[in-house]
Each structure stands twice: as structure tokens, then as C-alpha cells.
Amino acid sequence: MARNRNVENPVRSATLRKWYARAWWVGVHVYGYVVLGVKGALSPQALPTGQFVVYLVVAVAAISCYVVLQCSSPGQLDKRPMLAPVQTTTPTELGSSPRMATEDDDDTELLGDGEENEHQGSSTDLHFCNECHVFQPLRTKHCKDCARCTRQYDHHCDCVGTCVGENNRRLFVLYLFLQILEGAAMIDVTSEAFTEQDDVNDWFKANALFIVLWFMLMCVLLIVVPLFCYQAYLISTNQLTLSVF
Known part of the structure; x- marks a missing residue:
């Protein structure tokens, strides 16, 4: 019973972290667009038509890319059940004891599909994952956050809530690029939304929501821009x- 609980906990924790990341992402976007929309800063009346259309297209593209990234698979290997030792029924010579069949006797099953084994020379050259019960192809790593092995594992992105691997890495870079465009557009709109006041205290009170949003967007860009360039x-x-770190 305790063993099953230990196995399920990493999966449950990974699921919770993914939903926390989604809630953070949705919260930032909802706050930004609601503040700008309610204040009238992000509207066809406040912006030139061409600029408004461009910002709208960028926002839709960024949100769509995020949804697709959430639904995409980074290239995770299928988990294999633990194989229990079983006695073979083949008669033995010279009265020797029966041989025990173990996981090593069925490397093909543990290694998974042929696509996952294109780099293998022999199973002894590959690392065996004790969590997923599979031999890992080259550049494959077990992610503790997702509790799965991922091919060409780059890193686990907490902000997106998923691993970045073989199947979704370029999509992740596209998402970063769209986030940069979206963040720059929202900073431009936010900067234009500030109202002038005669007193400093009045200025802070009148623009408090915009100030919070502006600093949030700047923090996002300070993270996303270097990450995009590095990726x-x-x-x-x-x-x-x-492989670098």
C-alpha cells in the first residue's frame, strides 16, 4: 500500500504543478487584458486601426501557441510494467537449478518501439531508468517533475508546465517569440495609458493598476528575451x- 502511494505521488505532484503553472499564465493574461480593456486603453477607439489589428493578431497567436504547446507531447517514452522474476520451464542439464527470467532477458520489450531505439548499439550501452523501467536512448532523461522519460530532454519549463523535448522544442521557441511580441505590445499600450496628474500621490493612485502591469510585463520580458536567444x-x-550544464 505504501509502495503504491509513493509511485502515485510524483504523478500527482506533477499534475498539480502543471495546473499551478496554467493558473499563473491565465492570471497574468486575464489581469493584463482586463485592466487595459476596462480602462479603454486597448480598444479600436484608443489605438489606430492597423495597430489594434496587429496587437489582436499577436495576442490570438500567442494564446493559440500556448494551447497547442500544452496539448503537445515533448517525446515521452512509454512506461513499462515491472517484470517479476519467473522460473523457466525448460529442462536443465546436469541437474542444475532452473534459470530465473529477469528484465535483462527481454531488452526489446523494455526498450520500447523501434523509433525509440534508433541510436542503440546494445542495451548494455544505455542507461536503465528505474522509474519508467525502460532503457533510455541517447539524450534522453527522466524528468522528476513529469515522472516520465523524455527524448532529447532540454529542460522542464515551470511557466509552461511541461517538458521541452524532441517533439515540442521548436514550438516552445516559437511560443517564446510570440510572448516577446505580445509583451512588447502590451507594454506599449500600457505606457500610453498612463494619465498625467499634478500631484505625485494622485499620479500613483490614478495609475496604480498600470504600474503593476508595466512591472509585471517588464519582468516577463527580462526572462523571456534571454531564454529565447539562448534556445x-x-x-x-x-x-x-x-548537455551544456
């Missing part, structure tokens, strides 16, 4: 974050 460099040089 673009790694892809261009065929490297992974895991």
Missing part, C-alpha cells in the same frame, strides 16, 4: 541545455 542558439548548434 535559438542551442538549436542552431544542435545542443541541449542538459
Whole structure:
């Protein structure tokens, strides 16, 4: 009973962290668009038509890319059940005791599909994951946050709530690029929304929501811009974050 609880806890924790990340992302976007929308700063009346259309397209593209990224698979290996030792029924010679069949006797099953084993020379050259019960192909790592092995594992993104791996890495970079465009657009709109006041205290009171939003957006850009540049460099040089650090 205790063993089953220990196995289920990592999966449950990973699921909770993913939903926390989604709640954070949705909260930031809802706050930003509600503040700008309610104050009238983000509307066809406040912005030139062309600028408003561009900002709207960027926002829709960024949100759509986020949804697709959430639904995408980073390239996770299928978990295998633990194989219990079983006595073979083959007669033995010279009265020797029966041989025990173990996980090592069925490397093909543990290694998974042929696509996952394209780099293998022999199972002894690969690392065996005791959590997923599979041999890991090259550049594969077990993610403790997702409780799964991921091919070409780069890193686990807490903000997105998923691993970045073989199948979704370029999509992740596209998402970062769209987030930069969206953040820059919202900063521009927020900066234009500030109202002038004669007194400093009155200015802070009148623009409190915009000040909070402006600093939130700047913090996001300070994280996303370097990350985008770094990821673009790694892809261009065929490297992974895991192999660099």
C-alpha cells in the first residue's frame, strides 16, 4: 500500500504543478487584458486601426501557441510494467537449478518501439531508468517533475508546465517569440495609458493598476528575451541545455 502511494505521488505532484503553472499564465493574461480593456486603453477607439489589428493578431497567436504547446507531447517514452522474476520451464542439464527470467532477458520489450531505439548499439550501452523501467536512448532523461522519460530532454519549463523535448522544442521557441511580441505590445499600450496628474500621490493612485502591469510585463520580458536567444542558439548548434550544464 505504501509502495503504491509513493509511485502515485510524483504523478500527482506533477499534475498539480502543471495546473499551478496554467493558473499563473491565465492570471497574468486575464489581469493584463482586463485592466487595459476596462480602462479603454486597448480598444479600436484608443489605438489606430492597423495597430489594434496587429496587437489582436499577436495576442490570438500567442494564446493559440500556448494551447497547442500544452496539448503537445515533448517525446515521452512509454512506461513499462515491472517484470517479476519467473522460473523457466525448460529442462536443465546436469541437474542444475532452473534459470530465473529477469528484465535483462527481454531488452526489446523494455526498450520500447523501434523509433525509440534508433541510436542503440546494445542495451548494455544505455542507461536503465528505474522509474519508467525502460532503457533510455541517447539524450534522453527522466524528468522528476513529469515522472516520465523524455527524448532529447532540454529542460522542464515551470511557466509552461511541461517538458521541452524532441517533439515540442521548436514550438516552445516559437511560443517564446510570440510572448516577446505580445509583451512588447502590451507594454506599449500600457505606457500610453498612463494619465498625467499634478500631484505625485494622485499620479500613483490614478495609475496604480498600470504600474503593476508595466512591472509585471517588464519582468516577463527580462526572462523571456534571454531564454529565447539562448534556445535559438542551442538549436542552431544542435545542443541541449542538459548537455551544456
